[in-house]
Amino acid sequence: METSSSPIEKICQKNSQVLPTNYHLPERSYYGCVKLGSDNHYTPFYDTFDEALLELRCLEKRLSYETVETIEMEGYYPQRAILIEEKYQASGRTNGLYSGLVD
Numbered sequence: 001m002e003t004s005s006s007p008i009e010k011i012c013q014k015n016s017q018v019l020p021t022n023y024h025l026p027e028r029s030y031y032g033c034v035k036l037g038s039d040n041h042y043t044p045f046y047d048t049f050d051e052a053l054l055e056l057r058c059l060e061k062r063l064s065y066e067t068v069e070t071i072e073m074e075g076y077y078p079q080r081a082i083l084i085e086e087k088y089q090a091s092g093r094t095n096g097l098y099s100g101l102v103d
Contacts, residue, residue: 010069010074011037011038011070011071012037012071013072014037014068015033015034015035016032016033016034016060016065017032017033018031018033019033029045030045030046030049030052031044032053032059033056034059036063036065041059
């Protein structure tokens with residue numbers, strides 16, 4: 001029986017934002033939230049939006065948020081787009097109307 005190591009799968013999406021603790025009251029605090037796939041990371045609560053935003057940027061740096069690649073960045077169904085482009089190039093057409101995957 002062979003064992004193979006599975007490649008590291010990319011997460012579906014990532015999100016980073018500052019959120020208020022409530023929307024309906026004038027008294028509110030703010031916190032930062034970073035979502036990497038199904039993992040959520042939060043900052044402490046702050047009285048102002050700017051303080052929460054500053055701490056959110058620090059949290060992003062600690063998590064290497066900018067370097068995390070997602071499937072969302074690839075676009076939707078990249079294999080299908082590659083197939084369409086190959087079929088289009090092979091057809092010799094130049095009008096942009098070719099989308100036949102099935103010959």
